[in-house]
Amino acid sequence: MGVFQKIIGDPNERVIKDLQLTVNLINEWGPRVVNKTPEELRQRTQEFKEEYQAIAKDKGIKAADNYLDEILPEAFAMVREASNRTLGQRPVSYTHLRAHETPEHLVCRLLLEKKKQTSHKHD
DSSP: OOHHHHHHOOHHHHHHHHHHHHHHHHHHHHHHHTTOOHHHHHHHHHHHHHHHHHHHHHHOHHHHHHHHHHHHHHHHHHHHHHHHHHHSOOOOHHHHHHHHHSGGGHHHHHHHHHHHHHHHHTO
């Protein structure tokens, strides 16, 4: 490690540290969503959609994207709980990091993880 890197630190480590904070927030939401009924989860999802659309319309797409960052821990905890209930699988922390890294591909990533897990079971 060079002198410069010793002074400023490893930029990759900073990114991982920031993402780990998001993972911790997701994990904190877990106990709050585990007892919600399917209807409550659907209702909250609808609220997310409506709030996002209202913000995008009133304040623009940048503000709406910021809203997505704000709701990510709760929304992902809800997705994780729904996955656990319907598929019997609970996405793990590395999936959280990948989902946060590419929020527009959240559902796609979860489906890919499920497919990978399913195909490994048959190997």
